Amino acid sequence: MESLHLSFARTIEAGLFKGLNINNSVNVSHLFYADDAVFVGEWSDSNLSCIMNVLHCFSLTSGxxxxxxxxxxxxxxVSHSTMVAASDSLGCSIMKLPFxxxxxxxxGNMASIKAWDVIIGKLKSRLSKWKINTLSIGGRFTLLKSVLGASPIYWMSIYKVPKAxxxxxxxxxxxxxxxxxxxxxKISWIKWSKILSAKKHGGLGVSSYFGLNRALLFKWVWRFISQDGSLWARVISAIHGSNIQEHRLYPSSVWNSISREVRVLKNLGVDLISYCVMRMFSEGLSNSLRRPVRGGVESHQLSLLNEMVSSISLSNSEDRxxxxxxxSGLFRVCDIRKSVG
Structure with a gap:
């Protein structure tokens, strides 16, 4: 796949393939994951022909x-007739939305309840009747936690799950x-909300699906704010801008749905973005403190501290x-999961 990436990158440099240009700042042409390849670009006969030529050359050289x-x-x-003509010429099939x-x-419309029938079906199959009859309450609790971290977590890390x-x-x-x-x-001798609560509050620390979903979604916000330099972050920045506080909530999209939910939580008193703090290393010790020195004893202590570190060679670390x-300063999903509920 690395060889295919280099071959296709050279065709782009030579101007043989035109990718998708986003606001003249980011160009998307191909995405590779394991043995799966996606080519993205303008709809034209030359682009389609270029893809086929690159794949043919790759086949000859790699075997x-x-x-x-x-x-x-x-x-x-693109009209359906145009796609049919192109697919017949290339020998491939036509893909329809959603896929x-x-x-x-x-x-697809992930805000609809029907779109989540697959996940509900998986949960029902894994939490089957025979397991209820054969497992102790401790066994059911163990299986419950494993299901929580298996079936729904992949979808929940990308889409906001409807309340229903x-x-x-x-x-x-x-x-x-x-x-x-x-x-x-059957009578339940303890509230489900109590079981979902943290162990320090007398619960079992399972956490709700709501809290898990919101925590997983905010992980994307954290990655965008901390600027990990990935392609998706550069695409979002090219479309919406670098300041997440100024991102538009409409029209509807996956990213807008995530941004909207962050603001909803803020209105409910959970301001997650406020926990994202820039730590600066290049402006001295006084600027790295949480608050300004008040003078007196604190000023004297700061002077002593500066004298102590003056002989130490600090690493040339960038602000982060x-x-x-x-x-620890490291982002953890469990922190938000416990805060949100």
């Missing part, structure tokens, strides 16, 4: 035969934990973003 029949063609803003890419639905879906998922977990079968009525919700 790996490309199965065009398993490839798919998707046109955005699944790397296990995640793309192009969250309620259904929590209902499945609650019934499984208490050993309730189908429509069976730190997560201020824990002592």
């Amino acid at each position: 790996l035969k490309i199965n065009i029949q398993k490839s798919h063609l998707l046109g955005v803003g 699944i890419y790397l296990g995640v639905p793309v192009g 879906v969250l309620a259904s998922m929590e209902s499945l977990r609650r019934k499984f934990f208490f050993g309730i079968l189908d429509k069976e009525k 973003w730190v997560w201020n919700l824990n002592g």
